[in-house]
Amino acid sequence: MSGKEQDYINEAFADNWVVPLGPNVSGFEQDLERFTGGGKKIAAVSAGTAALHLALILAGVERDDEVICQSMTFSASANPVAYQGARPVFVDSEPLTWNMSPDLLEEAIRDRIARTGRKPKAIVVVDLYGMPAQMDRICEIADRYGITLIEDAAEALGSTFCRRECGTFGRFGALSFNGNKMITTSGGGALVCPDEETRRRAVFLATQAREPFPWYEHREIGYNYRMSNICAGIGRGQMHILEEHLAHHRHVHDVYARLFADFPGITLHSNPDDRFRSNYWLCNILIDSTATGFTYEDARVALAAGNIESRPLWKPMHLQPVFADAPSYTDGTSEHLFGRGLCLPAGPWVEDRHLEKIVNVLKSLVK
Numbered sequence: 001m002s003g004k005e006q007d008y009i010n011e012a013f014a015d016n017w018v019v020p021l022g023p024n025v026s027g028f029e030q031d032l033e034r035f036t037g038g039g040k041k042i043a044a045v046s047a048g049t050a051a052l053h054l055a056l057i058l059a060g061v062e063r064d065d066e067v068i069c070q071s072m073t074f075s076a077s078a079n080p081v082a083y084q085g086a087r088p089v090f091v092d093s094e095p096l097t098w099n100m101s102p103d104l105l106e107e108a109i110r111d112r113i114a115r116t117g118r119k120p121k122a123i124v125v126v127d128l129y130g131m132p133a134q135m136d137r138i139c140e141i142a143d144r145y146g147i148t149l150i151e152d153a154a155e156a157l158g159s160t161f162c163r164r165e166c167g168t169f170g171r172f173g174a175l176s177f178n179g180n181k182m183i184t185t186s187g188g189g190a191l192v193c194p195d196e197e198t199r200r201r202a203v204f205l206a207t208q209a210r211e212p213f214p215w216y217e218h219r220e221i222g223y224n225y226r227m228s229n230i231c232a233g234i235g236r237g238q239m240h241i242l243e244e245h246l247a248h249h250r251h252v253h254d255v256y257a258r259l260f261a262d263f264p265g266i267t268l269h270s271n272p273d274d275r276f277r278s279n280y281w282l283c284n285i286l287i288d289s290t291a292t293g294f295t296y297e298d299a300r301v302a303l304a305a306g307n308i309e310s311r312p313l314w315k316p317m318h319l320q321p322v323f324a325d326a327p328s329y330t331d332g333t334s335e336h337l338f339g340r341g342l343c344l345p346a347g348p349w350v351e352d353r354h355l356e357k358i359v360n361v362l363k364s365l366v367k
Contacts, residue, residue, distance in 0.1 A: 004147050005237030006257050012229045021185060022229030024236055031189055031239045036165045041199035044227035045206055048154040048176030053080035054202050054225065055172035055191060056122060059148040061086050064122040069109055070100040070315040073126040077152045078317050085151070090318040092330035096272040098337055100125045100132035108329040117136035122148045127156035127166045130281035131269065135169045150174070157182045158246040158279040166203035167192045182245055182281055183238035185231040196215045245348060246279050252281040252346045252355065259359040265291025282311065285344045286337065293367025296342045302361055313341035
């Protein structure tokens with residue numbers, strides 16, 4: 001916490017704005033618009049998942065449509081496709097960024113057109129763990145085929161590709177302010193929109209699609225997706241320390257890089273080149289068990305014994321039982337990453353001495 005969150009919350013209580021609208025909501029949206037830049041407009045909503053759902057609705061996704069999704073991601077990237085009665089089509093990762101493979105993306109588009117006679121309705125690309133996807137190639141493919149691109153930047157606030165903020169590359173972008181993200185509103189998210197007209201449409205849908213009459217009139221289905229003025233107040237306070245959080249996470253990555261430099265069999269996930277600038281929301285390693293003598297599960301258990309939380313990488317969506325019937329275009333990359341990868345602590349309370357302890361635990365496992 002920055003210490004300023006309580007000031008905005010107190011203002012909301014003093015003014016009796018304890019509802020899903022008010023000065024903090026507008027102020028937080030304006031703060032985010034200044035931060036992301038590029039003339040994009042922001043609608044603050046209840047969760048990053050809500051932002052993705054609204055993006056799909058605004059993209060015209062309907063029942064029986066197909067939506068191409070990155071396979072290696074959290075389920076919230078794909079679940080909203082099912083909310084719409086549409087079908088996800090999963091595309092594997094490429095090894096540089098661990099994000100959607102442009103080559104497999106184009107293969108999937110061509111094959112879906114050949115099989116179904118129509119294009120997928122949208123593409124959901126993810127900036128996994130804060131690492132930007134190959135947005136130049138993915139944007140070019142989406143534009144060439146005329147498919148709406150939605151950028152799931154829930155984990156990537158403050159990350160940039162070619163100095164452009166993640167979340168602003170697609171027609172729509174989704175941000176998350178869940179309790180474990182770069183900044184938090186305790187729970188919340190934001191939809192990044194191309195213009196003010198689209199933002200107003202998103203806000204209309206997010207407030208139960210109530211028509212402007214003295215009575216309650218509804219001509220289409222709406223949703224209770226708007227962010228509360230209290231949560232937005234927390235977000236406004238968090239904006240004061242966003243840059244500090246970004247600097248800390250990048251420092252943690254740099255320390256890990258130094259500590260793992262002489263550790264055979266451990267690969268730290270890092271920016272592929274100077275076009276990419278990850279926020280390093282989570283710092284992740286791949287473990288070559290042949291070189292180290294231990295697996296990622298051995299490492300996770302040993303760290304847990306020392307009261308250190310770690311976590312396997314996301315299990316790819318095309319391996320999830322709930323999506324067993326979904327088409328997928330894979331080459332084994334995400335399965336390889338899932339079988340070797342571990343997320344390590346990187347949050348605001350992690351100090352250099354903690355990082356040294358973490359690496360020493362892993363070194364103690366070497367056989």
